[in-house]
Amino acid sequence: MTATKRPMIVGVDVGGTNVVVGTVPEGGGPLYGLRKEPTAVSEGADGVVSQIVRMVDGSVNDTRATINAVGIDVVGVGMGAPGPLDRQRGVVLTTPNLGWRNFPLRDRVAAAVGLPTALENDANCAIFGEWWQGAAKGARHVIGLTIGTGIGGGIVLNGDIYHGTSDIAGEFGHMTIDPSGRKCGCGNYGCLEAYASGPAIAKRALEGLEVGEASDLPKYVDGDVSSLSAQVVYEAAHAGDAFAQEVVRETARVLGAGIGSLLNIFNPEVVVICGGVTLAGDLLFVPLAAEVKRRAFRAAVDVCRIVPGALPGTAGVYGAVAAFTVQTRGSV
Secondary structure (H helix, E strand, C coil): CCCCCEEEEEEEEECCCEEEEEEEECCCCCCEEEEEEECCHHHHHHHHHHHHHHHHHHHHHHHHHHCCCCCEEEEEEEEEECCCEECCCCEEEEECCCCEEEECHHHHHHHHHCCCEEEEEHHHHHHHHHHHHCCCCCCCEEEEEEECCCEEEEEEECCEECCCCCCCCCCHHHCECCCCCCECCCCCECECHHHHCHHHHHHHHHHHHHCCCCCCHHHHCCCCHHHCCHHHHHHHHHCCCHHHHHHHHHHHHHHHHHHHHHHHHHCCCEEEEEEHHHHHCHHHHHHHHHHHHHHCCHHHHCCCEEEECCCCCCHHHHHHHHHHHHHHHCCC
């Protein structure tokens, strides 16, 4: 009797910094053939497509070598990419970090790999991945934030990604938390992203040093404070630096104000926070939870868990696989 091959789906997480690819069994399970490379931005859209195709082939070959007893049947490719997107046409409408405009990413990759391919927003994929296989597994209603160079987000309601009327739902980084506040890269003032993204955290730390705050932060960057990063701030905070700890607490207060509003609007079971900010650990999450409790209705707070993501580096890959399954089969 011939053994049935195991159906697998390749997930691709396309970012402005890295492309991450892995192969996952249909229905969920361990990730095989994980590959990560710096995004070939300088080679243009065609170069990135070639890179994706090469990485997909490599991931599949690695997976075949690992699961050689039964073999695999690759049934499709799911991709997460920065937006905004036209998901129906599989087109990246514009993405400043990659320099693309009206680029038919889905069809270009599908033609090259010879497999059905689906396209979804990258932040949606990260949160969908955490809902499907990560920290929010088993919950019905999930809100997620991805915090890195910017702040993105995703909404999962009854197991489906909520996209809104024009695929813009979940842009939590651009909720206004201070109408007369800092200018954001989007052109608005007082956005959450202008206070709590990685670069914003580093900028607030630098501003404090420039006005004379006592801190060991300069020692962490050999005196070159212009190279401060949020990760350095977290490292110093864990080492006991009082000023770095205050920057983290202020970040928690700002995030808590935004997340408190989201609890009152969506009443989720889980809020999952993904990205480098989770490196701050309890120094962030304890005051964050306290701020949310102070701002949101108790009935919303009592039923909600606020947790760090459980799939660092691979949530987007898992979410892309889940998005492919939903778009081609209706559900995961």
